[in-house]
Amino acid sequence: MTVESNAKGTKRKKIVKVILIISFLFTGFIGYGVYWAFFDMNRLPTGEYLTEATSPDGTYTLKTYVSGTSLSADAVRGELVFNKRNGKTKNIYWNYRESTAKIEWLDNKTVVINGHTLEVPNGNYDWRKQ
Template sequence: MKKTVITIISIILGIALVFSLAMLIRNYIVPVLTIANSQKNVQETFLCSSESPEGKFNLEAYRTEPGATVDYSVRVYMINGNQKEIIYNAYHESEAKIDWVDNTTVSINGKTLDMSSGETYDWRKE
């Protein structure tokens, strides 16, 4: 009887450990490695663009299409001529809502960025 209880507890703990490791890998390790290793190969779908009230800043938002094993993310670029700089990179998002608070402050999906100071948001640096 005692041996059976110990065996059942061992099986339950083993299943819990495997499940925990699987969730860790799925939610943290795979996205970071996939995005880090394939930054240039990730397909992006245009979502929207937005210009600051005075026209100083022009933003373009894209949803990344990384594949079956990684969730969507949203990237917002500041466009300066032919150059694009990522100012917003958020994982587990598929839409972009861009609202200008004033001429230099923008809210992207609820995150507020001061464009005049070069502020950016990247979920990997939280």
């Protein structure tokens, strides 16, 4: 094997590595873009206020909203409000083909929304991911 052929092989390996890295980055950006556009709970429509309920210890308030258009069925969005963190909010519930919300706190960290039990603050329900 000559020095020249060895240099060509090394150059090819570098080119292949660069192409693979670019391909992975492109695929990652596309994947994140699809998630952001279609599945990110922070991009849900605001909707009209329905009801709210506060946890027994007052740490959280769950507010629900209904949204829909003439082209789609109604959907209920549940927004968790962190009362002790300056009112910071987080969407934790999104269910399609609903127009009402029944909220029941079982304890300080467990809430039932329309029959779906969630552990707050990290639990969530999104009909698109079920």
